[in-house]
Amino acid sequence: MSAGDSMPRFDAADEAALLEAIDRWIDRELKPIVKEYDHADRYPAHVVQQMRELGLFGATVGVEYGGLGLPATTYAQIVMRISAVWMSITGIINSHLMLALAIEKFGTPAQKTRWLPKLASGEIRGGLALTEPDAGTDLQDIRMSARRDGDHYVIDGTKTWITNGAEGACVALLVKTDPSAQPRHKGMSLFIAPKQAGFTVGKKLDKLGYKAIDTVELVFERYRVPADHLIGGAEGQGFYQVTSGLELGRINVAARGVGIADGALALATGYAQQRKTFGKPICEHQAIQLKLAEMATRARAARLLTLDAAAAFDRGVRCDLEAGMAKYFASEAALENSIESMRIHGAYGYSKEYDVERFYRDAPLTVIGEGTNEIQRVIIAKQWLKRNPIA
Numbered sequence: 001m002s003a004g005d006s007m008p009r010f011d012a013a014d015e016a017a018l019l020e021a022i023d024r025w026i027d028r029e030l031k032p033i034v035k036e037y038d039h040a041d042r043y044p045a046h047v048v049q050q051m052r053e054l055g056l057f058g059a060t061v062g063v064e065y066g067g068l069g070l071p072a073t074t075y076a077q078i079v080m081r082i083s084a085v086w087m088s089i090t091g092i093i094n095s096h097l098m099l100a101l102a103i104e105k106f107g108t109p110a111q112k113t114r115w116l117p118k119l120a121s122g123e124i125r126g127g128l129a130l131t132e133p134d135a136g137t138d139l140q141d142i143r144m145s146a147r148r149d150g151d152h153y154v155i156d157g158t159k160t161w162i163t164n165g166a167e168g169a170c171v172a173l174l175v176k177t178d179p180s181a182q183p184r185h186k187g188m189s190l191f192i193a194p195k196q197a198g199f200t201v202g203k204k205l206d207k208l209g210y211k212a213i214d215t216v217e218l219v220f221e222r223y224r225v226p227a228d229h230l231i232g233g234a235e236g237q238g239f240y241q242v243t244s245g246l247e248l249g250r251i252n253v254a255a256r257g258v259g260i261a262d263g264a265l266a267l268a269t270g271y272a273q274q275r276k277t278f279g280k281p282i283c284e285h286q287a288i289q290l291k292l293a294e295m296a297t298r299a300r301a302a303r304l305l306t307l308d309a310a311a312a313f314d315r316g317v318r319c320d321l322e323a324g325m326a327k328y329f330a331s332e333a334a335l336e337n338s339i340e341s342m343r344i345h346g347a348y349g350y351s352k353e354y355d356v357e358r359f360y361r362d363a364p365l366t367v368i369g370e371g372t373n374e375i376q377r378v379i380i381a382k383q384w385l386k387r388n389p390i391a
């Protein structure tokens with residue numbers, strides 16, 4: 001995504017036409033299959049092809065590289081719409097776009113020309129490989145190492161929880177090029193790592209939700225990658241390159257939370273008007289009205305916070321605080337709305353024949369991904385204090 005001055009012009013009419021096309025696609029293609037594919041935990045290859053045709057693999061990639069160059073506000077609305085039906089599918093594009101963002105923002109001109117057009121078209125799909133078995137939140141504690149060997153690097157180590165790791169063809173791989181560096185982040189580098197000898201897909205992780213999308217362990221053993229795959233061409237930039245993509249990453253996760261909160265609310269709204277107890281629809285009982293009021297308010301507040309953060313991102317201003325608040329609030333809204341919707345559905349909410357159980361299984365991921373909500377609040381507080389120093 002090109003923030004600020006370099007942002008391509010994308011007007012309201014373009015946005016409306018694109019969002020209408022997305023809505024039609026969701027109604028026609030996603031709604032009829034979501035339950036079957038989600039329960040079978042089956043990768044929807046034909047949906048991926050459709051997403052390619054819609055241009056979604058290049059949604060936030062600059063038009064000069066064949067992407068759509070969408071503003072974050074438009075992209076967030078796409079993610080909200082898809083997540084209101086099937087959140088998993090957004091993971092196929094979100095982490096792919098984080099890989100593309102790292103190259104677009106920090107890659108050398110040759111790296112951009114070589115990789116971005118293929119990423120934007122979806123010909124090459126991938127993700128972001130940061131987490132290791134012993135390092136998630138404390139990213140600077142990763143152990144994967146890259147040792148220079150002539151005009152190559154040799155990489156050894158294991159990543160885990162990597163989305164798109166099995167179906168994708170390459171990942172942005174965070175490693176230590178200087179494990180003894182102090183501070184630790186100065187020894188970290190980010191590589192474009194295509195699948196080839198030495199890169200093995202390990203265990204597929206069996207998850208509570210976020211089904212139908214591959215999340216796996218990746219094992220690197222004497223993996224030789226040419227030195228020109230080091231993003232930006234200089235060692236020691238990896239931690240900065242990864243964390244500077246977090247604003248957009250958090251807006252993405254916030255948008256997923258908004259979608260889940262909206263989807264769960266829509267199901268509850270419909271059910272509460274149909275289900276009758278004591279001779280009237282349950283929506284006429286005040287206890288249910290209170291729930292609907294809280295759910296609707298949370299969903300709307302989450303949407304406004306997310307669009308506010310996205311708009312700040314599009315203006316090219318610093319928005320770490322806004323993106324953090326949106327991510328925190330929207331993911332908690334997703335969690336709360338999914339359980340409240342389930343309660344409104346009574347026993348049927350607990351049935352796999354109804355859709356609400358999917359929201360209930362998917363929502364917790366949004367409080368974990370792109371910085372857990374425990375850490376998110378610590379970050380919000382630090383940034384808040386920084387912006388509001390005592391006079």
Ligand SMILES: Cc1cc2nc3c(=O)[nH]c(=O)nc-3n(C[C@H](O)[C@H](O)[C@H](O)COP(=O)(O)OP(=O)(O)OC[C@H]3O[C@@H](n4cnc5c(N)ncnc54)[C@H](O)[C@@H]3O)c2cc1C
Pocket residue numbers: 095127128129130131134135136137138160161162163164207210215365368369370371372373374375
């Ligand atoms: C479905 C799924 C998909 C994922 N996809 C990807 C992916 O594509 N790429 C990738 O790199 N990673 C991915 N992840 C990993 C995810 O980013 C990590 O799980 C996340 O960063 C948290 O790390 P952890 O699980 O190691 O938890 P830990 O860091 O071990 O944290 C455990 C608990 O301690 C809390 N905690 C930790 N440190 C502090 C502190 N200083 N103060 C207060 N509380 C603290 C955390 O909030 C959490 O509650 C995925 C995870 C899941 C579940």
